[in-house]
Amino acid sequence: MPARRPALPEAEAGTAPGAAASRCAMAGPGSGLLRALRGARGRGSPAGGWAGLRGRPDKYGGVSVELAQLPRPRRRERAAFGRWLRASVAQWQEEGRVAVWLHVPILQSRLAAVAASQGFTFHHAESGSATLTRWLGEGPSRLPGYATHQLGVAGESHRVPCEHRASTVNAWKFPGGLSNPGEDIGDTAVREVFEETGIKSEFKSILSIRQQHQHPGAFGKSDMYIICRLEPSSFNINFCQQECLRCEWMDLDELARTKHATPITSNVAKLLLYGYREGFDKIDITMREFPAVYTGRFYKLYHRELPKSYRNMT
Ligand SMILES: NC(=O)C1=CN([C@@H]2O[C@H](COP(=O)(O)OP(=O)(O)OC[C@H]3O[C@@H](n4cnc5c(N)ncnc54)[C@H](O)[C@@H]3O)[C@@H](O)[C@H]2O)C=CC1
Ligand SMILES: [Mg+2]
Structure with a gap:
């Protein structure tokens, strides 16, 4: 399958709105998403409080987001996540990212529904988590299907x-x-x-x-x-x-x-x-x-x- 778009160099790492230096996934309960959620509510900004949640660029020009180890989201937190995701996708699109990979732990499956409402679809699931994707590049998705x-x-x-x-x-x-x-x-x-x-x-x-x-x-x-x-x-x-x-x-x-x-x-x-x-x-x-x-x-x-x-x- 011929690729149609060159991958961005890793140095041009994908960013999320409001994000600071780290590209890592969330660290654990009490840090990362929880802090970010409080921040999001506190400031009322769609993305500003989500500074800890970063996309990790891959060599194909996509970006990967790990939601692992985050506290189970409540209703309002889901809404904040939705706002963060929408703003992040817009920014990744602007950066020329071709795809988003969203890794959702099973206990946070409700976030998958939020992502699905923004055009994400399931790529695959393992025992403890599901991976959703959304193609941002030109034309139909060229992401490979999951492998056996x-x-x-x-x-x-x-x-x-x-x-x-x-x-x-x-x-x-x-x-x-x-x-x-x-x-x-x-x-x-x-x-x-x-x-x-x-x-x-x-x-x-x-x-x-x-x-x-x-x-x-x-x-x-x-x-x-x-x-x-x-x-x-x-x-x-x-x-x-x-x-x-x-x-x-x-x-x-x-x-x-x-x-x-x-x-x-x-x-x-x-x-x-x-x-x-x-x-x-x-x-x-x-x-x-x-x-x-x-x-x-x-x-x-x-x-x-x-x-x-x-x-x-x-
Ligand atoms: N030893 C050798 O000489 C080599 C052998 N291979 C073998 O060739 C086969 C694969 O050949 P390819 O030319 O890579 O396949 P391919 O010609 O079907 O291209 C795969 C396309 O999918 C895209 N792609 C793959 N993963 C992606 C992702 N996560 N996000 C976005 N785009 C993605 C790639 O950029 C590429 O355009 C494998 O069996 C591999 O082991 C590949 C390279 C060298
Ligand atoms: Mg090839």
């Missing part, structure tokens, strides 16, 4: 279109992104490569699968990242400027040797070089379709090529 695990797919071809990524680490990587629900692996690779580089291609095989647990980009769940071999049918690059800094066709040998590539990219480049020289049948995990017994639909099975004598065994 997530599947990322990238594609390459033996002249390799590579992205020089802006976020996390500046390193060459294969273009790719998150699979949509119900989307086949090969379709994700072809779609993501087109969206991020403008290059049209056809799925050939799976080359590698990486499994990584507690992945920060998957909300702490497990991330499966699959790299596919694609056959390009167009060669002009028109890349997504928000998601990458540079995008170039790279020589496979150079990609296998450069230090400026992620480890997974280097290893897959070496694998491809081997396949290119010795035959792709040495490296390809290919796909076959079979009828699904229970649903009457078809599923895709990925495995190394089977010799005909084994394939036709009865």
Whole structure:
């Protein structure tokens, strides 16, 4: 999925109206929200008393607000929270923040209703808290849905279109992104490569699968990242400027040797070089379709090529 808006640098931390220096979540009962609530009532200002409650910026240009450990709000406090939230959202919008993440402890669930009345929706819930979001950026929300695990797919071809990524680490990587629900692996690779580089291609095989647990980009769940071999049918690059800094066709040998590539990219480049020289049948995990017994639909099975004598065994 191509990002359309660059993230603000963390140094330009999101602020809340009336907020002072700290970016932290609330400290606990008696401080933070309680003080802020009293302040809000006392001064009658919509936001002035909420100085302790700060949004923490994230690397995607969003802002996160933790309501943890606050005293259970009473009716009037909910109204004050609503005024604070409305004023804060207006300020975050002015700052160019793309999204708000509101973490609401279960005992303060009534605040979720206040937030919902201002356009927030549930993103996910864990045992003790719910997380609500509101998209502030342009167009429809591009926030990823919550993960049970997530599947990322990238594609390459033996002249390799590579992205020089802006976020996390500046390193060459294969273009790719998150699979949509119900989307086949090969379709994700072809779609993501087109969206991020403008290059049209056809799925050939799976080359590698990486499994990584507690992945920060998957909300702490497990991330499966699959790299596919694609056959390009167009060669002009028109890349997504928000998601990458540079995008170039790279020589496979150079990609296998450069230090400026992620480890997974280097290893897959070496694998491809081997396949290119010795035959792709040495490296390809290919796909076959079979009828699904229970649903009457078809599923895709990925495995190394089977010799005909084994394939036709009865
Ligand atoms: N080792 C490697 O070479 C790399 C592998 N990967 C894998 O690729 C997959 C993900 O690829 P991507 O290109 O990141 O996916 P993607 O191309 O689908 O883009 C995801 C989009 O969602 C946006 N996004 C994600 N979380 C967000 C949030 N909290 N708030 C706002 N916007 C948010 C991002 O800015 C980006 O525009 C994963 O499986 C990951 O493990 C990603 C980077 C490098
Ligand atoms: Mg991507």
